[in-house]
Ligand SMILES: Nc1ncnc2c1ncn2[C@@H]1O[C@H](COP(=O)(O)OP(=O)(O)O)[C@@H](O)[C@H]1O
């Protein structure tokens with residue numbers, strides 16, 4: 539039976555978006571032999587909106603294949619001080635290739651907007667499946683957690699910290715495997731970084747305290763994600779973000795009675811305030827997480843090679859089916875985007 543706390547949280551269908559506080563890119567206009575042009579794409583329907591822009595299903599007129607196009611208005615990117623983040627997003631996406639991470643195909647810009655073209659991941663957000671199910675069993679949760687662990691391990695080996703792990707940024711592909719998307723806050727780490735970004739419920743204590751943070755924040759967020767998958771709501775929540783931060787720093791977690799004690803042990807080790815003692819961030823890195831008893835039955839090589847059958851199979855009709863996404867109001871076609879001055883335009887050179 540759902541607890542009252544459960545009901546309160548599930549009433550909130552959409553969480554507020556991510557926070558907006560704070561290598562020269564290579565021009566990519568080719569994929570294989572193909573040279574893309576914006577005119578070759580029909581924009582069909584908005585399938586996601588975020589803090590800075592929208593993601594639309596689009597169709598390549600040349601091959602008739604479907605893609606997802608993330609479109610950001612440069613004026614908004616500048617206003618919200620996201621120029622560096624957006625450049626990071628592109629540079630990082632260009633460097634990664636992993637079975638559980640979104641594949642970027644092409645980027646371009648015109649005089650008002652930035653465009654990032656991605657493979658279309660038709661199953662929709664893990665968030666939707668979780669809210670529909672209420673909560674996941676330990677078996678389902680550990681499958682998704684395992685795919686996330688491999689994605690994080692891969693990114694961290696490349697010195698990339700992801701910083702926005704949550705069910706809204708995990709998409710299900712046609713077969714039900716995860717694709718981590720949204721690299722808007724990802725960053726290549728040298729030492730520590732100070733920008734306050736992420737989503738309130740998923741922020742590690744060291745981010746809130748502005749102590750400087752590193753890869754450990756992703757392991758913290760994994761702890762929040764596993765708790766949310768198994769409970770249906772995150773361990774720390776409130777209407778007011780500041781009250782969430784207070785709860786995170788106080789560190790008191792209420793455990794639903796049904797939670798798997800082995801999962802609870804892993805969550806506790808991930809939600810350790812002292813990041814030097816947080817599992818995933820110690821000498822053996824991700825290996826400690828992979829060896830935890832909750833993953834006892836997990837054969838990591840099988841997970842990586844997609845030999846494990848996903849627990850949920852998205853329902854999809856034809857190729858460009860958007861039934862797994864919410865409906866969003868479409869942008870007013872006749873509203874002109876604000877024009878930029880030369881200086882502003884130059885800050886996106888090479889995108
Ligand atoms: N490649 C994709 N295929 C299908 N849907 C996508 C894709 N990329 C993003 N989306 C949808 O759009 C939403 C917003 O995209 P995201 O990259 O997370 O932008 P934001 O930075 O605005 O949160 C995602 O949560 C997802 O629902």
Ligand SMILES: [Mg+2]
Pocket residue numbers: 588706707720
């Ligand atoms: Mg997002």
